[in-house]
Amino acid sequence: MRYFVTGTAGFIGFHLARLLLSRGASVVGYDGLTPYYDVSLKERRHAILSENPRFRPVIGLLEDAGRLRQAAGDAAPDVVIHLAAQAGVRYSLENPRAYIDSNLIGSFNLLEVVRELDVRHLIVASTSSVYGANAKIPFTETDGTDEPMTLYAASKKAVEAMAHAYSHLHDVPTTVVRFFTVYGPWGRPDMALFKFVSAALKGEAIDVYGEGRMERDFTYVDDLVEAMVRLADVVPVKGQPVVFDRGRDSLSPIAPFRIVNIGGGAPVGLLPFIDTIGRHLGVQLVRRMLPMQPGDVPRTFASPDLLAALTGYVPQTRVDTGVRAFIDWFREYQSGSEPVARSANASLRRPAARSLRKPKAPVSRPVGAVADIDAA
Numbered sequence: 001m002r003y004f005v006t007g008t009a010g011f012i013g014f015h016l017a018r019l020l021l022s023r024g025a026s027v028v029g030y031d032g033l034t035p036y037y038d039v040s041l042k043e044r045r046h047a048i049l050s051e052n053p054r055f056r057p058v059i060g061l062l063e064d065a066g067r068l069r070q071a072a073g074d075a076a077p078d079v080v081i082h083l084a085a086q087a088g089v090r091y092s093l094e095n096p097r098a099y100i101d102s103n104l105i106g107s108f109n110l111l112e113v114v115r116e117l118d119v120r121h122l123i124v125a126s127t128s129s130v131y132g133a134n135a136k137i138p139f140t141e142t143d144g145t146d147e148p149m150t151l152y153a154a155s156k157k158a159v160e161a162m163a164h165a166y167s168h169l170h171d172v173p174t175t176v177v178r179f180f181t182v183y184g185p186w187g188r189p190d191m192a193l194f195k196f197v198s199a200a201l202k203g204e205a206i207d208v209y210g211e212g213r214m215e216r217d218f219t220y221v222d223d224l225v226e227a228m229v230r231l232a233d234v235v236p237v238k239g240q241p242v243v244f245d246r247g248r249d250s251l252s253p254i255a256p257f258r259i260v261n262i263g264g265g266a267p268v269g270l271l272p273f274i275d276t277i278g279r280h281l282g283v284q285l286v287r288r289m290l291p292m293q294p295g296d297v298p299r300t301f302a303s304p305d306l307l308a309a310l311t312g313y314v315p316q317t318r319v320d321t322g323v324r325a326f327i328d329w330f331r332e333y334q335s336g337s338e339p340v341a342r343s344a345n346a347s348l349r350r351p352a353a354r355s356l357r358k359p360k361a362p363v364s365r366p367v368g369a370v371a372d373i374d375a376a
């Protein structure tokens with residue numbers, strides 16, 4: 001199978017491509033190495049993937065429609081997985097335009113390219129943030145998503161809607177996957193786990209928003225990509241919903257399109273999460289209790305029933321195990337001892353694409369500042 005995956009230098013794209021390669025697939029990875037966070041981390045991920053001859057990186061922005069079309073056309077993929085995006089809930093308050101550029105314009109370009117290709121399945125990443133102020137728990141895919149609380153959530157909701165329209169108009173079998181606070185080795189430096197561990201090891205205080213009274217349905221990254229690979233084989237067919245006891249398929253009545261949560265349905269409180277980190281580090285984290293921030297939601301809670309009905313799989317890894325794995329990786333990464341192949345490939349040279357865009361944020365943002373405990 002041939003895959004065209006956007007965002008392979010990112011946290012989730014890296015793990016997904018690694019799993020696909022380990023199962024014998026070929027992957028063309030398209031990524032603009034945007035400077036939202038430390039670009040060298042992205043380069044290291046691509047360098048590791050490039051050890052496998054079945055991986056080919058292409059450095060380019062989604063906004064560069066010509067380059068994207070060329071790369072996807074050359075890849076002649078069976079399956080396209082669209083992960084590249086401007087992620088981050090809180091950063092969307094600081095730099096909203098980045099979300100319009102990457103998520104709206106970029107995803108539009110991707111959809112235009114995909115409609116010209118004859119792909120078996122298009123998978124598009126979305127987020128639990130689209131549930132916004134939804135008070136009903138657990139969140140099911142057929143719940144309303146009409147109250148986004150940030151531009152990030154609004155942009156992802158728009159991408160879901162655009163993907164539905166293309167699926168309907170051009171008969172592209174499409175699955176939108178909503179992720180719930182993904183964490184694990186090679187994770188994002190803007191997210192809470194990375195920031196908390198980094199701060200704790202330096203003896204710095206961590207900022208705890210909402211006085212710690214938030215809950216998240218944390219999903220370990222290995223579980224997430226396993227679910228995605230399984231879903232890639234479950235191609236939506238118009239008029240053929242899956243029937244299951246505990247809920248109802250989100251399959252569109254007019255398109256080969258469905259939305260699937262990928263989460264375990266086991267939310268964990270922020271304070272127990274912080275305690276777990278402290279226990280594994282052997283330190284007491286110094287907390288600075290702060291009120292809720294604009295755009296924060298008190299709780300995310302996935303219903304995993306549709307995912308289970310489609311794939312027979314539900315994320316299982318306990319936060320205790322996943323946090324331990326992250327800390328082990330983080331220590332190696334910080335010491336520079338984690339194995340990184342420096343293969344001579346295009347992704348390691350300074351990409352032309354970087355000069356296409358002005359930096360959207362300082363490459364290193366201060367530890368102890370806002371940690372993204374939200375969805376993405």
Ligand SMILES: NC(=O)c1ccc[n+]([C@@H]2O[C@H](COP(=O)([O-])OP(=O)(O)OC[C@H]3O[C@@H](n4cnc5c(N)ncnc54)[C@H](O)[C@@H]3O)[C@@H](O)[C@H]2O)c1
Pocket residue numbers: 006007008009010011012013030031032033034042060061062063082083084085086087088101102106125126127128178179180181182183188375376
């Ligand atoms: N990590 C989470 O908890 C989480 C939760 C919900 C949803 N998501 C979604 O999952 C996807 C992957 O997230 P991630 O955590 O791996 O983030 P990430 O920032 O690590 O990865 C995104 C990758 O996309 C690339 N990219 C961004 N804008 C681009 C553009 N305009 N053109 C080309 N490349 C571009 C970046 O360089 C980066 O390598 C995103 O769509 C995100 O919104 C993530």
